[in-house]
Amino acid sequence: MDVAASLIYNNILPSILSGAAALVVVILVMFVIDIRGSSLSTNLRFKLLELPLIKAFLVLLGLNLAGLRVSWYTVAFVYGWGVACFVYRWITYEKFKTEVFHSEKLNDGRTRKIEYMIQNIAAKVDTKPPKLVLVTNYYPSPFVLGFLNPMLVLPQHLADNLNDNEMEALLAHEIAHMARWDNLYIWQAVLFRDIMFFNPVVQLVYTYLLKEKEKNCDDMAISITGKPVQFAEMLLKVHNLMKERTATQTILTNTIMQSLVGSKSLFSERVERIVQLPQDYFEVSRGRQLIYYIKIAIVFCVTVALFSVNIFG
Amino acid sequence: MSPENTLGPLEADIMQVIWNRQMATVQDVFETLSAERSIAYNTVMTVMSRLAQKGILYRQKQGRAYVYSPTTTKAEVAKSMLQYVVDKIFGGSRAPVFSHLLEEKSLSDDELAYLKSIVEDKKRED
Numbered sequence: 001m002d003v004a005a006s007l008i009y010n011n012i013l014p015s016i017l018s019g020a021a022a023l024v025v026v027i028l029v030m031f032v033i034d035i036r037g038s039s040l041s042t043n044l045r046f047k048l049l050e051l052p053l054i055k056a057f058l059v060l061l062g063l064n065l066a067g068l069r070v071s072w073y074t075v076a077f078v079y080g081w082g083v084a085c086f087v088y089r090w091i092t093y094e095k096f097k098t099e100v101f102h103s104e105k106l107n108d109g110r111t112r113k114i115e116y117m118i119q120n121i122a123a124k125v126d127t128k129p130p131k132l133v134l135v136t137n138y139y140p141s142p143f144v145l146g147f148l149n150p151m152l153v154l155p156q157h158l159a160d161n162l163n164d165n166e167m168e169a170l171l172a173h174e175i176a177h178m179a180r181w182d183n184l185y186i187w188q189a190v191l192f193r194d195i196m197f198f199n200p201v202v203q204l205v206y207t208y209l210l211k212e213k214e215k216n217c218d219d220m221a222i223s224i225t226g227k228p229v230q231f232a233e234m235l236l237k238v239h240n241l242m243k244e245r246t247a248t249q250t251i252l253t254n255t256i257m258q259s260l261v262g263s264k265s266l267f268s269e270r271v272e273r274i275v276q277l278p279q280d281y282f283e284v285s286r287g288r289q290l291i292y293y294i295k296i297a298i299v300f301c302v303t304v305a306l307f308s309v310n311i312f313g
Numbered sequence: 314m315s316p317e318n319t320l321g322p323l324e325a326d327i328m329q330v331i332w333n334r335q336m337a338t339v340q341d342v343f344e345t346l347s348a349e350r351s352i353a354y355n356t357v358m359t360v361m362s363r364l365a366q367k368g369i370l371y372r373q374k375q376g377r378a379y380v381y382s383p384t385t386t387k388a389e390v391a392k393s394m395l396q397y398v399v400d401k402i403f404g405g406s407r408a409p410v411f412s413h414l415l416e417e418k419s420l421s422d423d424e425l426a427y428l429k430s431i432v433e434d435k436k437r438e439d
Contacts, residue, residue, distance in 0.1 A: 228435075229432060229435050229439060232428075232432045232435070233432055236425070236428060236429060236432065239425070240425075265424075268424055268428060271428045271431070271432065272428070272431065275431045275432055275434075275435045
């Protein structure tokens with residue numbers, strides 16, 4: 001009981017409070033330096049949002065840059081739970097990967113055409129082109145699997161229904177995830193969220209990180225293709241295809257589709273945002289670059305300050 | 314599985330009867346259940362209609378009555394209910410795998426029409 005109480009008062013509560021304080025600081029910084037307005041700044045928002053997660057985790061462990069206070073039961077709890085979460089995630093991931101490997105794959109002229117498009121887009125963002133896997137299985141959207149040798153899994157119904165411009169926009173979005181190493185960041189964020197399941201701040205930040213990730217990739221994809229309207233049209237088309245398809249599925253798929261309760265959907269937010277982007281949003285002038293570097297310096301200082309100062313715990 | 318499609322206690326009892334029989338009318342289910350407990354015919358009918366709307370039961374008219382049959386097995390529903398619980402705890406078991414192009418949510422027709430209109434407006438502007 002003493003151990004549990006100590007864990008709660010010395011680690012869990014300070015972790016929640018530190019995460020909340022870090023989130024307040026991060027939001028203030030976002031407002032003060034106005035991390036909006038140009039495509040250069042969007043990634044900074046993503047990086048800033050990761051700070052409360054890391055801060056909450058370090059405080060939970062009893063670690064921070066200013067000191068080191070770790071007790072054996074904290075280590076046992078956090079590492080034991082952390083390893084359990086990681087193993088669960090890894091098994092789920094491997095099972096899913098096996099499902100994809102065993103699915104029927106297409107390898108025809110269309111596959112080669114899409115591979116060529118992938119090579120072109122990857123070259124534009126200076127990243128290694130992913131291996132294309134065109135599968136007959138139904139997945140509502142394409143996705144990237146893996147980190148070092150990523151695979152872009154594209155369901156056949158999308159290859160059948162999207163025209164070249166729409167396909168280019170879709171591929172650009174997926175390659176943007178790869179170029180930004182989103183899979184790795186999200187693994188990290190998911191593990192933090194699993195480990196700190198008791199921390200509402202972590203849950204909140206995680207939700208925002210997912211949204212930011214998609215918006216950042218939208219920006220990157222649009223800067224690759226230079227066609228925001230076509231990107232928005234592609235999103236609408238893929239959504240419609242998903243809606244038509246799932247309407248005919250049995251309960252198992254319907255249930256996923258019907259979980260509509262909640263806030264305004266991210267999908268609407270993204271389409272509205274893309275349509276409303278200012279004309280000069282993607283321009284990279286010298287002035288903008290200078291402001292961007294100043295913002296990076298501010299974010300760096302905030303990061304150091306956040307991890308040096310420990311108000312709670 | 315959404316909360317809307319998890320089975321409540323009465324729904325589970327009704328499904329149990331239908332899974333056992335594979336095909337049943339409201340009268341069949343009512344007779345089986347009323348042997349064990351006090352229940353109104355209209356309650357059974359309402360719940361079975363709701364299950365049909367959810368897609369768990371398939372409804373076909375035969376003569377004057379509707380005959381209901383299950384669209385999915387007991388094991389599948391149990392699995393997806395368990396998955397729902399796991400997803401609630403872990404926030405989607407495939408969370409780290411997927412970088413979604415789209416979230417798996419469907420918009421209403423009004424929302425879609427609005428989004429289409431603003432995209433069309435933007436297209437005209439350009």
